[in-house]
Amino acid sequence: MSGHEFLHSPGPTHIPDRVLAAMHRQPFDLVDRRLKEIAHSCFADLAGVFRTKGRIFIYAANGHGGWEAALANICAPGDAVLIPEVGHFSNNWADHARALGLDVASLEGDWRHAIDPNDIERTLRRDTGRRIKAVLAVQVDTGTGVASDVKAVREAIDAAGHPALLVADTIASLAAMPFDMDAWGVDVAIAASQKALMCPPGLAILAANDKAIRTAASVPRQHRYWDWKTRMAEENYRAFCGTMPEQLVFGLRAALDMIGEEGLPAIFARHRRLAGAVHRALEVWSEAGALSFNAALPEQRAVTVTAVRTGEGIDADLIRKHTRETLGVAVAGGLGRLSGHAFRIGHLGDLNEPMVLGCLAGLEVAFLQLGVPHAPGGVRAAIEFLAREAG
Numbered sequence: 330m331s332g333h334e335f336l337h338s339p340g341p342t343h344i345p346d347r348v349l350a351a352m353h354r355q356p357f358d359l360v361d362r363r364l365k366e367i368a369h370s371c372f373a374d375l376a377g378v379f380r381t382k383g384r385i386f387i388y389a390a391n392g393h394g395g396w397e398a399a400l401a402n403i404c405a406p407g408d409a410v411l412i413p414e415v416g417h418f419s420n421n422w423a424d425h426a427r428a429l430g431l432d433v434a435s436l437e438g439d440w441r442h443a444i445d446p447n448d449i450e451r452t453l454r455r456d457t458g459r460r461i462k463a464v465l466a467v468q469v470d471t472g473t474g475v476a477s478d479v480k481a482v483r484e485a486i487d488a489a490g491h492p493a494l495l496v497a498d499t500i501a502s503l504a505a506m507p508f509d510m511d512a513w514g515v516d517v518a519i520a521a522s523q524k525a526l527m528c529p530p531g532l533a534i535l536a537a538n539d540k541a542i543r544t545a546a547s548v549p550r551q552h553r554y555w556d557w558k559t560r561m562a563e564e565n566y567r568a569f570c571g572t573m574p575e576q577l578v579f580g581l582r583a584a585l586d587m588i589g590e591e592g593l594p595a596i597f598a599r600h601r602r603l604a605g606a607v608h609r610a611l612e613v614w615s616e617a618g619a620l621s622f623n624a625a626l627p628e629q630r631a632v633t634v635t636a637v638r639t640g641e642g643i644d645a646d647l648i649r650k651h652t653r654e655t656l657g658v659a660v661a662g663g664l665g666r667l668s669g670h671a672f673r674i675g676h677l678g679d680l681n682e683p684m685v686l687g688c689l690a691g692l693e694v695a696f697l698q699l700g701v702p703h704a705p706g707g708v709r710a711a712i713e714f715l716a717r718e719a720g
């Protein structure tokens with residue numbers, strides 16, 4: 330296929346040329362002073378992105394590894410955790426927790442609505458023995474396109490007078506929408522490199538505050554690779570528990586430079602604008618009754634990913650295959666119970682208006698070619714929205 334391919338999965342995302350170029354170099358020898366400087370400057374800048382004075386840990390791992398790193402540090406087998414169900418990823422995280430031997434209580438959700446803080450408060454009030462050690466909250470469940478209010482989760486924990494730690498999965502939200510770790514009372518936050526951080530997959534990034542680090546100190550260590558104690562060392566070889574994934578960190582350095590130059594407020598505004606264009610297009614398409622938002626409430630629609638439900642008799646996977654194979658536009662498929670019944674448009678990271686319009690136009694072509702019922706004018710509505718917002 331000639332021309333650019335449009336990558337609109339909600340991770341991995343488009344990698345800026347500047348990040349690719351930064352990785353295109355020979356590694357340093359492991360004790361080269363420059364290597365330590367790069368790593369430590371990344372720790373400092375990541376703390377700014379999470380908005381925390383806590384510690385940053387970088388693992389050669391993906392988001393699943395990040396989940397495990399958080400739990401392995403703050404929990405021992407038998408400890409109880411509470412996970413509000415918001416979609417495929419909250420459920421997967423629960424499975425990981427169970428595999429680590431944790432006692433997992435899940436708060437059932439319908440995959441179309443955000444975390445209900447009242448549910449959290451009620452459940453924690455009932456936990457009179459204070460067994461629940463942590464509440465695990467996913468800020469944006471990429472499987473459903475639903476965004477939850479993490480600050481409200483902390484308020485619910487406090488309202489119940491419960492000592493539980495708050496652990497936030499910001500994998501599909503950090504550096505795309507507001508997250509204010511210290512101000513919101515989040516104890517551990519988890520991110521991954523391949524989303525709005527604009528890097529290749531391969532780095533899990535954790536932020537942990539003093540309370541979390543004190544908790545970890547009291548947990549018998551069983552997972553050496555994840556262990557924060559070793560990783561708090563000054564030397565790189567210990568901070569990374571072995572050889573630092575150098576090229577990935579060089580890329581991260583460049584991405585953090587770009588984030589610093591654009592500034593978080595402008596980045597958040599850009600994500601809101603681009604998400605608004607996608608949402609406008611779907612609002613129009615959905616008038617024909619076949620396509621619809623998975624996120625039931627407009628205010629809970631994520632600025633990073635939109636899950637589009639497809640009606641009876643419409644094969645979501647065929648739409649995805651067709652757009653990728655014939656038009657060069659890669660969107661993601663439905664996950665878990667949405668498998669075959671939804672496709673997902675990623676709109677996070679290194680994206681601009683024409684890229685998003687390219688994706689939407691590709692989809693509209695596919696709808697026409699495949700006979701997917703949709704009201705015409707979705708792309709036009711997105712263009713008009715962007716023209717208004719930019720002006």
Ligand SMILES: Cc1ncc(COP(=O)(O)O)c(C=O)c1O
Nearest residue numbers: 391392393418469471500501521
């Ligand atoms: C919200 C969320 N959490 C966790 C993960 C898992 O990350 P990974 O696929 O890097 O293991 C993802 C991946 O898409 C995600 O979107």
